[in-house]
Amino acid sequence: MNGEEHTASYYAATRNNQTTYPQLEGEHETDICIIGGGFTGVACALTLAERGHSVTIVEQNRISWGASGRNGGQLIHGLSGTKHLSKHLSWDKIRQLNYRGNEIIKDRVEKYGIDCDLKSGYIEVALKKSHMEGIKQDYDEHVEQGLGEHLRLVDEGEVGELLGTDAYMGGLMNDLNGHLHPLNLCTGEAAAAAKLGATIFEQTEVTGITHGTQASIQTTTGNIVANKVLIAGNAYHRLEPGKLSGLVFPAGSYIIATEPLSDEIVNKINPQDLAVCDLSNVLDYYRLSADNRMLYGGRCNYSGKVPSSIKESMRPRMLDVYPDLADARIDYEWGGNIGIVIKRVPLLGRVSDNVFYSMGYSGHGIAPTHIAAEIMADAMEGNTEVLDAYEKIKHWRIPGSQWFGNQIVALGMLYFRAIDLSPL
């Protein structure tokens, strides 16, 4: 996977620019070395650069090459698995974190003038009664926290008008969430970090870490000496197998993008330009792009295998919800790996005193990576309150599954599919 360019996605075709950061050559010294140039790594580097640290990002391909440059672009608040976290951290603190990712992103888009099509407006939609109950509970919790003005429960009739489909029983609108062009956000944040002095190496794969009061990071083209290290390779790395293998399972998620749709169809299927996510465990998500394409994403199959044709797998799912799109040409199809953790709690921790890791957002990551990145930046500066809480959560490990993850994911998906198919 070393030295690859971006996958042929709608995002790569519409990126603001092609990053061309140099490859590492020889020896390099830095205070903090971040391995992986996705949202986790880049957002953390920007926070640290803003706070005056000398920081270096090492990316084996291009900035935002992984899930961060390929995802659905749905900006959704929160961190999964807060019930587990609440055993070690107060609910007050957890609530403070809940919308922190959205805030960081909105502030940065404004502060650094990042052109990434950021729009507010999101609706989660219910396919069955238990989803409606979950939605009502979520709404009540937001009202309790004084956020009720940003949310609205909608019934079957209204969701039909908002989304031009009779697929859903109801939904919950939230104007604090929204959607964006993830590749342009990530490269924009990287550019901001570089402007503040961060060093970025692309096409440089980290092959190993030697631990010590100063860590030595080996790469394919040179070595880096750093006081602290953050491993931010999510589903794409195999570093530190003794401590980290078998905890995060790579699972594919896939997206198709139609040709730009006519104003007539846009006004029928999504006049308010909302990001849409259903509430199944193995969910479908979709939205319109800035040039009015339907970007429809989800799982392709339950085998865990890469599908032979993403388009042939995803198109029927889109047509189930929107038969009117039968004639729309599919211009792009792509996929990427999400990092799934069995307990669905992100994995934040330390391999040793000065080597940290943050990964495994289980499918939901634009906002959570930004929350995690700030938690890791705080921890590297000595404020470990939240990191300590994450480290107390016990995770299940399945040896070898990082390499044979698909079979494990297939079993997990079948289990979740069985729950999704239950009519209640």
Ligand SMILES: Cc1cc2nc3c(=O)[nH]c(=O)nc-3n(C[C@H](O)[C@H](O)[C@H](O)COP(=O)(O)OP(=O)(O)OC[C@H]3O[C@@H](n4cnc5c(N)ncnc54)[C@H](O)[C@@H]3O)c2cc1C
């Ligand atoms: C198809 C798809 C749709 C999704 N949709 C959404 C969505 O709509 N909303 C949402 O919130 N989340 C979504 N997600 C999840 C979200 O994209 C991820 O959780 C998030 O981007 C993870 O960011 P990351 O930086 O941790 O990992 P990544 O973005 O995967 O970045 C990891 C980087 O580390 C690099 N790397 C790995 N190993 C090494 C090494 N040894 N040396 C150097 N570099 C290395 C990789 O090349 C990669 O660029 C989706 C994911 C996918 C795949």
